[in-house]
Amino acid sequence: MKAWATQKATRAARIEAGSRYARGKAVAAADLPRFLDAVLRPGDRVCLEGDNQKQADLLATALADVDPAKIHDLHMVQSGVVLPAHLDIFEKGIARRLDYSYSGPQAARIARMLFSGQIELGAVHTYLELFARYFVDLTPNVALIAAVSADVAGNLYTGPNTEDTPTIVEATSFKGGLVIAQVKEIVDQVPRVDIPGDQVHFVVEAGKPFYVEPLFTRDPAAITETQILTAMLAIKGLYAPYGVRRLNHGIGFNTAAIELLLPTYGETLGLKGKVCTHWALNPHPTLIPAIEAGWVEQIHCFGSEVGMEDYIAARSDIFFTGLDGSLRSNRAFCQTAGLYACDMFIGSTLQIDLAGHSSTVTASRMAGFGGAPNMGSDPRGRRHSSEPWLKAGAEADPDTHPHLRRGRKLVVQIGETFGDQNVPLFVERLEALTLAEKLDLDLAPVMIYGDDVTHIVTEEGIANLLLCRDRDEREQAIRGIAGYTDIGRGRDRKMVERLRERGVIRRPEDLGIDPLDADRRLLAARSIKDLMLASGGLYRPPSRFRNW
Amino acid sequence: MSVISALRNETTSWYEASARQRIDALVDRGSLTEFVGPAARETSPHLAIFGLPTQLDDGIVVGEAALDGRAVLVAAQEGRFMGGAFGEVHGAKLVGLLRAARATRRDVLICFDTGGVRLQEANAGELAIAEIIRALVLARLAGVQVVGLIGGRAGCYGGGGLIAACCSTLIVTEQGRISVTGPEVIETNKGVEEFDSKDRAFVWRTMGGKHRYLIGGADRLVADSAAAFRAAAIGALSSPTVLDAGTLDAEQARLERRLARFGTAEDATEIWSALGIDPVDDLPALDESSFLARAGGKRESADGAR
Structure with a gap:
């Protein structure tokens, strides 16, 4: 038997x-x-x-x-x-x-x-x-x-x-x-x-x-003015018009800049209470000033962050906490929240190709995915509506009957045209493809697929890929914000100008943003110590982030 | 004025500012006349050999200005160019300024922000350090005050640390670091057990402004703002120090006492306790006024030499 x-x-x-x-x-x-x-x-x-x-x-x-x-x-x-x-x-x-x-x-x-x-x-x-x-x-x-x-x-x-x-x-x-x-x-x-x-x-x-590992701590002292400009573009050009209330941020410096601009630049735009109220996010220290200024209603976390324990315990209206007072995180639930309950994912990446595919893999480094693709993808199983989701859906597919049209999650890639070590963000061919060939993989390790990406933000402007109607438009929209990289220099000027007239590409001046206003003095905190002080001494940064 | 400039924090952070922003905020508004400015294009003759970019002022601004109505000479190193390091031209500009100070009997303000000598022009840089120290001491012997201001990202290291030690007064922020050998170099040569350069809290409590202030390595501790530096500089010039054999004897005796008292301490916190400060654990986290209230009266002072 x-x-x-x-x-x-x-x-x-x-x-x-x-x-x-x-x-x-x-x-x-x-x-x-x-x-x-x-x-x-x-x-x-x-x-x-x-x-x-x-x-x-x-x-x-x-x-x-x-x-x-x-x-x-x-x-x-x-x-x-x-x-x-x-x-x-x-x-x-x-x-x-x-x-x-x-x-x-x-x-x-x-x-x-x-x-x-x-x-x-x-x-x-x-x-x-x-x-x-x-x-x-x-x-x-x-x-x-x-x-x-x-x-x-x-x-x-x-x-x-x-x-x-x-x-x-x-x-x-x-x-x-x-x-x-x-x-x-x-x-x-x-x-x-x-x-x-x-x-x-x-x-x-x-x-x-x-x-x-304190992976989610970004030192405000290292945020550049170019990153601040990209953050201003994102806030005024995406958060405000779509009214993004439920979202997830990646761990890069661009999104850290957004967090630190909410109580200053965001405040001047009158966005408090209208954007960034509900989050699927680790307890980023750079969000402390926005929390303290009353921007944030609720945050669910994948994990915790070293040094944030006491701050979280003292802010149980914001965070999920247990009877003992400390945070209760849960990666599986928070990833699900990021996939289904958020209207926007915004994060940095290492390489973006002309179709909008992005990857953090280089030919000699296999970094894996973590959770970004869960947050950074449009969930086809979503059935509840929200303002940003419907608006994005309408931009992508204006002709379908509104009651039969899928909405779209906003999936935004943000970065400088030339990243760390002056390496161009935009490439003809992802190194992930080279790696896939070397290892004989079925799939190249693509972090965010191009058809999930709705917007790309650089210091040159915002490309709205939802409004692109074919491959050529998509390619030129990407080239149009790729600045002086080889990809950017290869753009079709006339087509890029037409895309700009249609609002597919929006430059800083189209949004009423003066690049000279992108100044570090706009940051609600300019150092880790400022973050500690903003938390009323509750945030205790690990030694490696201190300069005191 | 745009909305954005209205909401900016009006206090200029010394740590964040460039060399030119520091001088602008330090001296009387618009009073600077620059010597050998960028238009003179006195750039480094060495950096091009290494394929490195040059800067039109070679990373230092020198000139004459007024501080609270008093004619002074000023210098500011640009920490964001080559880490504020001394090269041939950079050093020569400071030597010239200090010689002019002696000749014209004008006090000098030096805004240090330096990792030391540029490796790419090491011989010229080392010679410059020696010439600067000589010119500085001669100026001081002639009665000129030389005030050092330290609160930049690069701190004040290498030859910069030696020059700073010769100044009549040092004004420092908590972020400002003063030493000769830097944390990474100590770790490389002596091992991570001796000095863990990644333990930043340890680096700051060993080399940072608060500790230097407590052991008499700096004379005035200020908040990280240009306004605080300006006020402290005005204060320093109105209470001049003397450099003579008596000063050096007193300092030698103080250093011997210091070695006897603290020589066996393993960590700065032990020194703070020995100074009678209690408690010491949260000392690094305190803002300047709470820090001075708890520890100010218990520090060692340096009497015009250190």
Whole structure:
């Protein structure tokens, strides 16, 4: 007779093997290598928790130290490949196959290891896709996760950085998998229960907090006047006319400039209460002045941000917080919010081609996607209306009956024509294509597809791609705001002028913006210290951002 | 006036300002007459060899002006050009200014913003540092006050730190840093355990304006605004210091006492505690007035040499 509960039996066997090194659910950090040898099996699908912010760093190091003769051919399914140990696992032959979504700081090394065949790549996903596949065909056998504290029953407190944990545990624990958590300490009672103890099988006391990267802190001191000009264009040329209230911002300096211009420039335009009221956003320190000035009603967060804990706790009308007072973040829910409940995504990128495709991949760096494509795409399943969504839809498709017309999410790319190190933003051909050819991928790693992009903003103006009626117009609209890059110099002057007359291209002067007004004195905060002072001393910036 | 200029913060941040904006805001309005200005096109003869851009004033503005009605000579380094570093022309302009100060008995204001000597013209730059120090000391011996103002992004490092130490008064902001060897260079040579240049809070509490002020490495601590620098500069010129053998003896004795008192301290916070300041942990976060209220009376003073 066919056995129908083999997964549960396997889990019971893993728990029995692991219990030899545990007292109850608690495993001593010193016993981790032997413990992992006991509970893991060759070929296991393993989720090692880590994303662009929090990391199960102790478990990552321990996994990289297991004996590859015993544990090998693991299939890693995880959001982030961020720590050196994440790749050491492949170098040592402990793991072979990888499905992931983000690899910021390891982008160069992961590309080299993909070229050399040390990693067998499943796919590079967006966060939501990877989470979705946890419940369909990439369900982990073992999850190695991170929390702040646990009690003896295994109840976990994740603190402000809950992030991916509930999603990973849900998929693993309810499908016969084993959940192992690293915590800073085991306590009598956790401040709040983020993960119920019956879903957690083992707990390792690390004695120190898990690592968190302050990825969303942008120092106002580094914002340039060109970036301020792009921010003014976005506020006056997009936020105001579309009335964008629900949105997500990327992490670049252009969007940080927008956040810092709301209480100053935005105020003079009379936009307070009319734009930027509801957000799917991490707790960006650069949003503090706008929050303090009463612009923001509500923010849901993917994760937290180092140093923002006390500020968030003191602003529970704005943020989602638990009984303990601290932030409750949730990446899967916030990504869903960014996809379906926001009317605008605006972010920076590294390369944009003539079709409007954009990518942060270069030929030697495979940075992955993270969540930007979830936010930066038009959700075809959306069925509720809003003013910006309807207006954008009408611009794209004026001829269809309004009651049968889809709206459009505003997906905006913003940047300077020449970016960091004077590298042109606009290219004939994305380097992502070169990478795809080298690795024989089915798909080039495109961050935002051209047909999802509605506007591109540079210091030269705004290109409204919704109003372009064919490929040629689209190409000339992009060339028209590409300035002195080769792409910009290749424009058809007459056609660009016609596009400008139709409002497809809008220059600063068309919007009544004097580029000489783009001045750093417009920023509501010009330094990290200004942000700290604006928060009433509640924001405690990490040392690396201080100059005091 | 546009709406935008109306809402701008009218206090000019010294940290954010350029060399020319600093001088404009420092001296009496419109009183500057520049010497060897950009029109003279005295650019660096060395940078082109390295394919580097030059600047028409070689990164320093020098001239004569009035401060609260008093005739002074002024100099300001442009920290955004080559990190404000000293090259041949840059250095010569400051040497000339200091010699003129001695000849005309006019006090000098130097707005430092420098990483030290330009590597691309190192020999000329090092010679310039020596000549500047000589000219500065001779001017001071002739009774001229030389006031250093430090609060730019580049701080005051390398030879700039040596020159600053010879000034009669140093005015500094919290952001301003004063030292000879920079954080990255110390880390490269001595290791990250000795000096972690990425730990910015550590860098500032070791080299930053507040610490320098507390140990007598700077004389006046001001807020980051041109108006505060102007007021402090006026104050400094009206309380002149003397440079003679007695000053140097006193300073030598003070430095010996300092070494005996703080020589074993591992961190600036230990020195602050030893000075009798309590508490010390939030000292870096305090604004200037709260800081001065808590720590001002407990600092070491430098008596015209440091």
